[in-house]
Amino acid sequence: xxxxxxxxxxxxxxxxxxxxxxxxxxxxxxxxxxxxxxxxxxxxxxxxxxxxxxxxxxxxxxxxxxxxxxxxxxxxxxxxxxxxxxxxxxxxxxxxxxxxxxxxxxxxxxxxx
Amino acid sequence: xxxxxxxxxxxxxxxxxxxxxxxxxxxxxxxxxxxxxxxxxxxxxxxxxxxxxxxxxxxxxxxxxxxxxxxxxxxxxxxxxxxxxxxxxxxxxxxxxxxxxxxxxxxxxxxxxxx
Numbered sequence: 001x002x003x004x005x006x007x008x009x010x011x012x013x014x015x016x017x018x019x020x021x022x023x024x025x026x027x028x029x030x031x032x033x034x035x036x037x038x039x040x041x042x043x044x045x046x047x048x049x050x051x052x053x054x055x056x057x058x059x060x061x062x063x064x065x066x067x068x069x070x071x072x073x074x075x076x077x078x079x080x081x082x083x084x085x086x087x088x089x090x091x092x093x094x095x096x097x098x099x100x101x102x103x104x105x106x107x108x109x110x111x112x113x
Numbered sequence: 114x115x116x117x118x119x120x121x122x123x124x125x126x127x128x129x130x131x132x133x134x135x136x137x138x139x140x141x142x143x144x145x146x147x148x149x150x151x152x153x154x155x156x157x158x159x160x161x162x163x164x165x166x167x168x169x170x171x172x173x174x175x176x177x178x179x180x181x182x183x184x185x186x187x188x189x190x191x192x193x194x195x196x197x198x199x200x201x202x203x204x205x206x207x208x209x210x211x212x213x214x215x216x217x218x219x220x221x222x223x224x225x226x227x228x
Contacts, residue, residue, distance in 0.1 A: 004155070033216075042117075042203060042219040043156065087155055091215065098144075098163060100171070101217065103155030 002026045004104035006088055011110045012078050020073045020107045022088035030091040030099060032064050032071045037106070038084045046073070046086075075109070083111045114139055117220035119204050125226045126194045134189040134223050136204030144207045145187040146171070146217065147179060149200040156203060162187055194227045201225070 004024045012018040022032065031050040035043040047055055049064035049071060061074040075082055085106040094100040117138045126132055136145065143164050148156040158171030160179040168179045176198060178190045187206075191198060201224050205217040 008153075042221050043217075044219070045216045048216070089155075095169065098161075099215065100158060100161070101156075103157075105153060105155045 002090075002092070002102055004088055004090060004102060006086075006104045006107045008105070009108045009110070011112065013112050014078055014080060016078050017074065017076045018078060018109065020075075020086050020088075020109070022071045022073075022104055024069050024071075024088070024090050024102075024104075026090050026092045026102060028093040029066065029069075030093070032062070033089045033091065033101065034060075034062055034073045035087045035089060035103075036084050037087065043087060078111050080111050080113070083109060085109070116140065117204055117206055117218050119202075119220035119223050121223060122221065123224045125228065126191075127228050128195060130194050131190070131192050132194065132225075133191075134202055134204075134225075136187045136189070136206075136220055137185055138187075138204075138206040138218070138220075139185060140206060140208075140218065141184070142206035142208050142218075143184075144209065144215075145181065146205045146207075147177070147187065147189045148203045148205065149173065149198075150203060150222075151200050159189065159202075194225075196227045199225060199227045 006022045033048045034046040037043040047062040064071040087106045088104045089101040146161045147159040162181040165184040204220040207217045
């Protein structure tokens, strides 16, 4: 089977650092993506890890360990606007030689003053 | 650029009615996707298209049909709506399905309620 596990909710205060973990079990793996979705909005791309290690984009960083089937999204200097749901997504082979994204159920982050 | 647009934004149907959701993208992307999102669950792929005139089944295709007559448009049809199809539907597009260029761009969603 294919599954992605991430915490359902995380709470943090403004200015803090929060880490959202994602473990996966999929038949085939090419990379791990992270998407952000505000309430009532559309998912938007945050980052992608195709290789082990850390990718940094401003206040956000994402990490991947393929041997551990594990990744995380790190959000620093949290702001109120970071309150949203965060989805990890595995790029996995699909029929016809194409790839698909398999999404986790999402982690709802609440940032408090 | 408008990116990915979806119409309608909201719709209420009675069981057994039919409807078509329209997705349009102006980024000249080859690949387009239809997802549904239900509470507590991630996005699940319904159907996808790898180019004009081609469509394929995703993970949850039952009860839906799609068409891609033009590169920029991807239509999702419900022939006989059921309450289980109450959901938020997202359309997405991407340049490719491999490497860093397969970032998917999502439309604003269609909130469908089937009574």
